[in-house]
Amino acid sequence: MKKRQLRNITVSEIGMGCMGFSHGYGDIPEESYSIDAIRKAIEYGCTFFDTAEAYGPNMLPENRGHNERLLGKAISGIRKDIVIATKMHLSTEEAGNKGVYQTIKDHLIVSMKNLQTDYVDLYYLHRVNRDVPMEEVAGAMGRFIDEGLIRGWGLSQVGVDTIKAVQEVAPLSAVQNIYSMVERSSEEEVIPYCEEHNIGVVPFSPTASGFLSGKVTDKTDFSHSDDVRKFVPQLSAGNIDGNQAVLNLVNEYAKAKNASMAQVSLAWMLHKYPNVVPIPGSKNQERILENLGACAVSLTKGEFDRLDKLLNDIPVKGFRGHVEFQGDTMKEWGRKR
Numbered sequence: 001m002k003k004r005q006l007r008n009i010t011v012s013e014i015g016m017g018c019m020g021f022s023h024g025y026g027d028i029p030e031e032s033y034s035i036d037a038i039r040k041a042i043e044y045g046c047t048f049f050d051t052a053e054a055y056g057p058n059m060l061p062e063n064r065g066h067n068e069r070l071l072g073k074a075i076s077g078i079r080k081d082i083v084i085a086t087k088m089h090l091s092t093e094e095a096g097n098k099g100v101y102q103t104i105k106d107h108l109i110v111s112m113k114n115l116q117t118d119y120v121d122l123y124y125l126h127r128v129n130r131d132v133p134m135e136e137v138a139g140a141m142g143r144f145i146d147e148g149l150i151r152g153w154g155l156s157q158v159g160v161d162t163i164k165a166v167q168e169v170a171p172l173s174a175v176q177n178i179y180s181m182v183e184r185s186s187e188e189e190v191i192p193y194c195e196e197h198n199i200g201v202v203p204f205s206p207t208a209s210g211f212l213s214g215k216v217t218d219k220t221d222f223s224h225s226d227d228v229r230k231f232v233p234q235l236s237a238g239n240i241d242g243n244q245a246v247l248n249l250v251n252e253y254a255k256a257k258n259a260s261m262a263q264v265s266l267a268w269m270l271h272k273y274p275n276v277v278p279i280p281g282s283k284n285q286e287r288i289l290e291n292l293g294a295c296a297v298s299l300t301k302g303e304f305d306r307l308d309k310l311l312n313d314i315p316v317k318g319f320r321g322h323v324e325f326q327g328d329t330m331k332e333w334g335r336k337r
């Protein structure tokens, strides 16, 4: 697979989101299946794997590290060939007690242990905490880079003002925001700013939590206590109907390109921006390879321009946007379900 740059970090142009092996989409697979899935993705040419300290069943505090441990086992022995991205939440209380640098370092050390590694390639602040000055976060991340603990750092779900505030202190390698054909707010400022300033953009939910695959219907069951799809606005019964025009367009391209709809949705963003590296997630081995296969779907300039223009003309029903702030630590998140 071709490579792209997240500033200083070279990654396969499509990465893999590992979250679903631990959280977010109902029952999780057997550990051996998930490990095998990650290894098959590596064999296919994927070098970029996304996880987070928080990803564990129901996102409960006691389950933290589940996903990192899984990834650590899967890449054991080939760690140097893999780019690991993980994330941490910064609690006001913890930062107040220990200071920002020590708090983040303690989380980083836990993540490194989970991942069986002595460095993390890309370390994200999972969500902005308004109580903590972002310049302090950037200062700490810059020190970790100097100390060789991380190779680069990133922010998730941020607007351009936050990005600008940290750039002077420690330049970002990547911004990870929600982005797909039906979640395009990052196109307004964030992606252009990142492109101009050599920052990679890592879209999460690039298939809109499966919506753009065309396989989610109003019969799909999201009732499991740990299924985030019940909160995805494009997946409400009314909006699945209301957004059929997007699916029809994607399906038309899928047929013409002999590709799947999920592949077309990923190929569109790869074609659109040189600094974008999507991280589709799936807990199904065939779909993981299908999504990585989007790298083989090419669009001529004419095909892309038409697709993009038609997408611009279709109003989208249901929208999450990049909500910058999300509580304190998210420590009660799982229990709210």
Ligand SMILES: NC(=O)c1ccc[n+]([C@@H]2O[C@H](COP(=O)([O-])OP(=O)(O)OC[C@H]3O[C@@H](n4cnc5c(N)ncnc54)[C@H](OP(=O)(O)O)[C@@H]3O)[C@@H](O)[C@H]2O)c1
Binding pocket: 016, 017, 018, 019, 020, 025, 050, 051, 126, 156, 157, 176, 203, 204, 205, 206, 207, 208, 209, 210, 211, 213, 215, 260, 262, 263, 279, 280, 281, 282, 283, 284, 287, 290, 291
């Ligand atoms: N920074 C953040 O705050 C944040 C938030 C959310 C996610 N993430 C990261 O981003 C990654 C991806 O995001 P996401 O999981 O929210 O959304 P996503 O990748 O757009 O969608 C995942 C969902 O789509 C389905 N799916 C994927 N490919 C498919 C295909 N080819 N055909 C049919 N269904 C398909 C999956 O079902 P199956 O599993 O059944 O295939 C799963 O239900 C996560 O793994 C995580 O690493 C980060």
